[in-house]
Amino acid sequence: MRRRTLFLALVLTVSLRVHVGAQAPVTYRISFPEPEHRFAQVEVTFAEVGSAPLEVRMSRSSPGRYALHEFARNVFDVQASDGNGKPLAIDRPDAHQWTVPRHDGTVRMRYRVHGDQVDGTFLAVDATHAHLNMPATLMWARGHEDRPARITFERPAGRNWIVATQLHPTDDPFTYTAANLQYLMDSPVEFSNLTLKTFTVRIPGGAATSASLEANEARIRLALHHNGTDREAQELATDIAKLAREAGAIFGEFPSFDVGHYTVLADYLPYAAGDGMEHRNSTVVSASGALSNAVQRESMLGTIAHEFFHSWNVERIRPRSLEPFNFDQANISGELWLAEGVTSYYQNLLMRRTGLTSLEDTVAEFAHTIDVVTRSPGRSLRSPVDMSRLAPFVDAARWSDRTNWDNLYISYYTWGAALGLGLDLSLRELTRGRVTLDDYMRVLWRAHGRPPARAEGLVAAPYTLRDARLLLGEISGDQAFADQFFDRFIEGREVVDYAALLERAGLVLRKRNPGRAWLGDVRLSFSGASTRIAEPVPVGSPLYRAGLDRDDEILALDGEAISSSSQLEAVLQRHRPGDEVAVIFARRDGRVKGSVTLEEDPRIEIVPAERTGRPLTAAERTFRDAWLTSRHN
Numbered sequence: 185m186r187r188r189t190l191f192l193a194l195v196l197t198v199s200l201r202v203h204v205g206a207q208a209p210v211t212y213r214i215s216f217p218e219p220e221h222r223f224a225q226v227e228v229t230f231a232e233v234g235s236a237p238l239e240v241r242m243s244r245s246s247p248g249r250y251a252l253h254e255f256a257r258n259v260f261d262v263q264a265s266d267g268n269g270k271p272l273a274i275d276r277p278d279a280h281q282w283t284v285p286r287h288d289g290t291v292r293m294r295y296r297v298h299g300d301q302v303d304g305t306f307l308a309v310d311a312t313h314a315h316l317n318m319p320a321t322l323m324w325a326r327g328h329e330d331r332p333a334r335i336t337f338e339r340p341a342g343r344n345w346i347v348a349t350q351l352h353p354t355d356d357p358f359t360y361t362a363a364n365l366q367y368l369m370d371s372p373v374e375f376s377n378l379t380l381k382t383f384t385v386r387i388p389g390g391a392a393t394s395a396s397l398e399a400n401e402a403r404i405r406l407a408l409h410h411n412g413t414d415r416e417a418q419e420l421a422t423d424i425a426k427l428a429r430e431a432g433a434i435f436g437e438f439p440s441f442d443v444g445h446y447t448v449l450a451d452y453l454p455y456a457a458g459d460g461m462e463h464r465n466s467t468v469v470s471a472s473g474a475l476s477n478a479v480q481r482e483s484m485l486g487t488i489a490h491e492f493f494h495s496w497n498v499e500r501i502r503p504r505s506l507e508p509f510n511f512d513q514a515n516i517s518g519e520l521w522l523a524e525g526v527t528s529y530y531q532n533l534l535m536r537r538t539g540l541t542s543l544e545d546t547v548a549e550f551a552h553t554i555d556v557v558t559r560s561p562g563r564s565l566r567s568p569v570d571m572s573r574l575a576p577f578v579d580a581a582r583w584s585d586r587t588n589w590d591n592l593y594i595s596y597y598t599w600g601a602a603l604g605l606g607l608d609l610s611l612r613e614l615t616r617g618r619v620t621l622d623d624y625m626r627v628l629w630r631a632h633g634r635p636p637a638r639a640e641g642l643v644a645a646p647y648t649l650r651d652a653r654l655l656l657g658e659i660s661g662d663q664a665f666a667d668q669f670f671d672r673f674i675e676g677r678e679v680v681d682y683a684a685l686l687e688r689a690g691l692v693l694r695k696r697n698p699g700r701a702w703l704g705d706v707r708l709s710f711s712g713a714s715t716r717i718a719e720p721v722p723v724g725s726p727l728y729r730a731g732l733d734r735d736d737e738i739l740a741l742d743g744e745a746i747s748s749s750s751q752l753e754a755v756l757q758r759h760r761p762g763d764e765v766a767v768i769f770a771r772r773d774g775r776v777k778g779s780v781t782l783e784e785d786p787r788i789e790i791v792p793a794e795r796t797g798r799p800l801t802a803a804e805r806t807f808r809d810a811w812l813t814s815r816h817n
């Protein structure tokens with residue numbers, strides 16, 4: 185009994201020594217000895233780690249991405265040594281871990297990691313740059329997540345690359361620090377011959393609501409890697425400033441960026457994948473297009489608007505379900521309709537309010553969103569909250585089996601954007617324009633986003649679904665309205681009456697092709713004489729009711745062989761909704777003779793009233809302007 189106590193006391197002393205005082209930082213050295221061969225060489229040193237086996241891990245997930253990416257896949261040539269350079273044995277207890285059972289308190293891991301994917305999730309190394317997402321690149325040690333990190337980038341010989349990142353700078357332009365693993369993993373790096381534009385954005389009307397003057401200002405840096413001109417970079421910076429100012433006006437202040445500035449890491453390269461990934465003080469945006477192409481440029485700006493809005497909504501106004509981020513698992517959240525979907529709604533609003541997109545494009549986006557949500561079969565199965573929780577299966581997830589997502593799922597981006605629109609218009613209607621979604625975002629910000637974090641990379645007051653519900657009651661002054669909206673549209677599966685709400689803004693929601701016969705939104709592949717159904721048939725559509733599904737071959741429709749979309753179109757043209765048309769098709773159980781009952785094309789469009797042959801009323805103009813024009817003029 186006594187001996188046992190003594191033993192415990194000893195253990196306590198040892199563990200106290202490990203925890204008292206500043207912990208030795210984890211130091212990383214990253215080099216690119218042959219960048220053209222697309223790998224990084226990483227050396228990481230864990231010092232003063234005691235004597236227990238050291239569990240070194242690669243992350244399975246990355247903040248802001250919800251599927252598992254199993255970053256250990258790309259790691260190779262792993263070696264461990266101790267403080268004296270003596271090689272150490274490594275155990276492999278699972279696919280993501282390298283355990284070093286015996287060492288002298290210092291463990292140095294050396295490994296290489298392949299990366300050839302320019303986006304917001306993975307690692308890319310080539311002759312033009314190193315583009316690093318940290319979970320795809322860095323090993324870390326279990327139990328040492330709270331230690332600071334120090335990271336040095338070695339510039340490849342003969343290259344004039346510079347580093348752009350939200351990591352904290354030091355006197356050495358190639359060495360940066362992070363307070364802990366959460367912040368380190370949240371800090372992507374672009375290391376290239378990039379173009380850097382720095383500018384300050386101010387919100388004119390913000391002073392009244394802000395505690396400090398600085399909150400009305402944001403320092404923003406554009407770190408651009410592209411094949412275009414400096415003038416394009418400058419013009420992009422100008423438009424980012426417009427978007428940032430418009431976003432700031434919604435909240436009345438900018439977040440207090442941990443490093444004093446916000447960085448847009450933009451890679452617009454023919455070999456980049458289209459992506460946008462938010463972080464606390466930066467974003468990675470990538471696209472294969474070029475700024476010289478106006479259509480591509482508009483889409484790039486939309487992505488930047490989205491990601492910058494995230495510096496409030498999700499990075500600081502953060503669901504409790506995502507806090508802190510777990511690098512060993514897929515992270516699920518029932519609030520992505522708000523974190524992502526409402527951000528998508530604001531992406532459209534910001535683009536419209538700054539005049540960077542047209543009214544036509546804005547309402548076309550709204551129409552698409554409403555159309556998808558209203559008509560998707562998945563709505564009969566799951567609410568926006570349920571859909572949010574499916575993110576690990578759909579957010580850049582890859583599977584090898586054939587799935588039926590078109591029928592089972594609605595993106596929380598799309599449904600959330602529709603909810604943002606529906607809630608904004610409902611609030612404006614309820615309060616006669618006194619309260620809007622902007623006000624709701626502001627109260628979310630004040631209650632959950634603004635309180636300072638206890639540690640870098642963490643959020644002090646993350647919200648729950650219930651918090652979001654109660655704050656809606658508070659800002660609308662009508663808890664019954666808030667409860668009903670959450671019960672019916674967010675935790676339920678009903679759809680807001682968009683037509684009536686849009687009418688207030690002089691926007692007419694109507695059928696796109698009234699009176700036109702329709703078979704269902706079915707993807708057909710035409711090859712020679714055969715017409716095959718290429719994807720699952722939407723549940724409830726005319727073809728579904730007729731018993732057709734994926735892989736079935738349509739041999740004849742209305743007595744005719746169909747071998748092109750124009751032939752199919754001709755058949756539909758000569759019929760009316762309600763007509764019953766003969767169909768012969770080959771299914772796995774043989775040849776089937778049946779019939780399909782055509783319906784009216786249900787797809788909708790939104791048209792400004794003034795384009796429908798009647799003038800816009802003064803009240804409609806006022807409503808529309810208060811909603812869709814700049815907030816700071």
Ligand SMILES: [Zn+2]
Nearest residue numbers: 490494524527
């Ligand atoms: Zn997003």
